[in-house]
Amino acid sequence: MSALADLVAHRRVVVCCGTGGVGKTTVAAVVALAAARSGRDAVVVTIDPAKRLADTLGLVELGDAPREIPRERWDLDARAPAQGRLSALMLDTRATFDGLVRRYSADGEQAERILDNRFYRNIAGALSGTQEYMAAEKLHELSDEGGYDLIVVDTPPSRHALDFLDAPQRLTRLLDNRIFRFLMMPTRAYLRIASSAVQRFLRTVGRVIGAEVLDDIVAFFRAFEGMEAGFRDRAVRVGELLLDPSTAFVLITSPRRDSVDEAEFFAARLREAQLGVSALIVNRVHPDFGGGPPDQLRRRAAELREHGDPAAARLGARYENLADYAELGDRERRALRAVATRIGAATVAYVPSLPHDVVDFAALAAVASQLFDHADVSPPSAQHRPAG
Amino acid sequence: MNVEQFCSASRVVIVAGKGGVGKTTVTAALATAAARAGASVLIVEVEGKSGLSTALGCPPLTYEERPIADRLRARTLTPDEALLEYLEERGLRRISRRLVRSGALDVVATAVPGMQDILVLGKVKQLERGGTADLIVIDAPAAGHAVSFLMSARGLLDAVRVGPVRTQAEDVIALLTDPERCRVVLVTLAEETPVNELIETAFALEDRVGVKLGPVVVNAVPDPLGVDGPALADAADAGLAVPLPVAAALDAAAAFRSERRTLALAQADRLAQRLPLPQLRLPFVFGEIGPRQVGELADALTTGIHALPGPT
Known part of the structure; x- marks a missing residue:
């Protein structure tokens, strides 16, 4: 069993992190699907899924409660054990925050006073970090009351990928601000x-x-007034849940250098917070076509161009194209060199650059099999290239 | 239309799109194309770490503008610095320091939605009014932030009824809704999800902000290879030998590129049907984005702009 499959089989919480545009939501859905297929009762919390993926997950409207996806929709080859279940939820920041206010207010009147306040409405809708905070809050709620075997959380596409970790403390800090105390x-x-x-x-x-x-x-x-204690206490417990050994962090990156650098930075921050990266998933890796090293292919392309014959020129264009992809592959491998050590991830898995967006269960299952069914998931190899 | 005409259509061009589509690269390429065509151009980065300095081949940008190339300058614009400048210009220098130190700035930013965006856009308006350049190209915040960034002025009018911030918001709306002063250029990859999101963003910006949309940039469409059939056929025609495994690699790479191009063109066509805006298509760039790649993309943009219908 690969380390990733083990993670899906035994952890209680999987948090998917990474910068925007690297495929976090897709990976979160894939992890939940794999868990459900292995017989667990899994739920995926998505933040802002692309419309077609949302349709696939049955997330036609915002809902504060998870919905189970009928088995026949996700278990395409009918191989999931009977107890496997898959549910999904699209985070509704505002509804989650309202729920929190209701939970900690002394009475309905206090709750309404807050919910009607314009400043509250701005916090609930626009405070940077609110989405992250509510994602963490929803995780806590599902962990406490949901009864799921595994909760997979997508994190918001932050300007700074670390907001999710800081979010629960953010409101507390706001409440501790001198000016705020004064204004109370x-x-x-x-x-x-x-x-x-x-x-x-x-x-x-x-x-x-x-x-x-x-x-x-x-x-x-x-x-x-009087509610800060409840909020503070909640923030502490969310922090504890993130630190729990049954919680795993999965980093998602593209093979591009800037994205890998970002993942490395994120991993360092997780380590500072005493949290480890269980797995790194490198998404959209270009294929290695073989054929030889790029500079050799380019030299051949140049020779063929000078040949003068149109067929040779066409052949030269083919060599140039192969050299371009070989160089791209080399660059991706360089960016990923020793990435497991740099990031401190127990496991690194690769998903190839696919021709179509992953928006239905067939495609999610294909990625799941790529990630979980191979005992040893290795990077696209630069070896075994025949000489050009 | 030539590049000069394109540049003179409005002084401010805001480049927007979701994360990972190449917005920053397009910002750099568009600014480069305009500067080469003779316009004085200022690039404005409104979000740190956007990669503009890598694309332009210069040290990280600062609040002070700096020359990049002939007629091309660049700077950053951050809410904090814009606020300090705003307050200092009104003789509130000491207050401004305390605002930052005490954390009251956080309070204000929280209390007034879009306050930070307004400070940035207000400064853009000041630059535009000051005639600092023929063209100001702005690398807008990524993701869903683009709409909220541009929507902030409207939201602010609801929250703040009086005072200088309201005046600022009104000025920003006047800028954004005047097609002769400001356009938004949306960038997307030719893939299903980014195209869908671009269409949503485009309608939201037109309906809710009332901003004029310029051509859409469809980024990273692989160029055609111009070959056909197996590599061995070309080799035979040229009377050359190619080892079989190499021939297989050549064919696989050519097929990969051709498949990606076909899919990209299908998405670009779908975009054209759903969104009646002219398109500027940019090729897929193999290398990491640096000044040379930006230069090539600037050429591609220039060619694309020449193919656009002329001004009416």
């Missing part, structure tokens, strides 16, 4: 007791953004 005082009272410097400061802020915005902020923090 009864409306307008802050202006009376504040030092003249602070008064000037707040008036300036008010002049720039408008006094009513400032009032909204004050109202929000007053409404929030």
Whole structure:
């Protein structure tokens, strides 16, 4: 059994991380599918799936609760054990945040005061990191109450790939901000007791953004009073869940150097946070056609171009093309050299560059078999090339 | 249409698209093409680490603009620095420092949605009004951020009813909705999902922001190889020998390229049917993106722009 298959068979949580555009959502769906096919009750939490993948997963509308996908849709070759189940959920940031507010408010009135507040609505919708925070929150909720064997979480396409880890602490930090504490005082009272410097400061802020915005902020923090402890406690428990040995982090990258560098940076941050990368998945690797080293192919192409014969020129174009792909392959292999050591991943797996987007179960199953059914998944080899 | 005409259609061009489609490369190539055609061009990077400096072959960009090539300059624009500048210009230098130090900037940014985007776009407007260059090319934030980045001014009008921030938002909307001042060039790969997302973004930008869309750039379409049949047939015609395994590799690589090209063209055609905008197609680049590749893509853009219908 490959290390990846082991991960799918035994972990309780798999977090898929990486920069935008590398195929995180696809890998998350593939991991959940593989787990379901091996007999586990798996759920995948997606953030912003492409429309056709969302359709495949039965995510026609935003829903705060996971939905089970009928077995006949995903178990195409009817080989999943009877207890295998696959569910999916598309994260609804706002609904998840609203749920959190309701959970920790003292009563319905306090909840409504917060939910109606304009400042809250901006936080719930637009605060950078809110999506990450709510993805972590949803993970926690499913882990506590969902009863699944495996939860696979896609992470939002952040400007900074690390936001997911920081997100639970972010609101707590916001609550601890001195200015915020100050604003928790009864409306307008802050202006009376504040030092003249602070008064000037707040008036300036008010002049720039408008006094009513400032009032909204004050109202929000007053409404929030008494709930910080609950939120803080929740953030701590999300952190513990991420640190739990049954939680695995899977990094996804393209074979391009910038993307691999980014993955390496991410892995270093995970290590700092005492979290290990269980697997690195390199997506969209170009094929190695063989035929010889690129410079040799290029020399041959140049000779053929000078030959003068149109057929030789066409042959030269073919050599040039092969040299281009060989060079691309070499560059990808260079970018990935010793990547397992650099990233500290237990396992590295490769998915070839596919001609079509992976948007249906047949294609997801094909990637799953690429990743999980081969005992030893190795990089496309640069050896065994016949001389050109 | 020639490149001069293309450049004079509006002073600001915002290049937008989801992550990984080559937005930054297109920004660099478009700016290079414009500068070569004689326009003075300023590239603006609004998100750190976009790879612009690698593409342009220069050290990381800074808030201070710097010359890159003849008639071509580049700089970054970050919300924090734009805010400091904004406040300092209004004689609030000391306040601005405290805003940053105390974390109040976070509060303000949270309280007012799109505040950061407005600061950046407000500065773009100032550059545009100041006539700092014939053409200002902006490498917009990636992913779904493109729509929210450009939508922020509208959202802000709902939240802030008075004050300088509101004025700023109004000015930004005036810039974005004036086709003679600003256009958005959307970039996509010729693949199913990116094309679908580009179509959604295009309609959202037109309907909700009211911004003028320029031609769409379809990136990384493999060039045709111009060969046909097996390599051994060409070898036989030329009276040359090719070892069998090499012939197999040549054929496999040619077939791969041809398949990718066919699929890319099918997606570009689908895009053309669903979105009635002219397209500029750029070839797949094998090498890592640097000044030489950007130069080649600038040539390809110039050719593409010449094929566009002329100004009416």
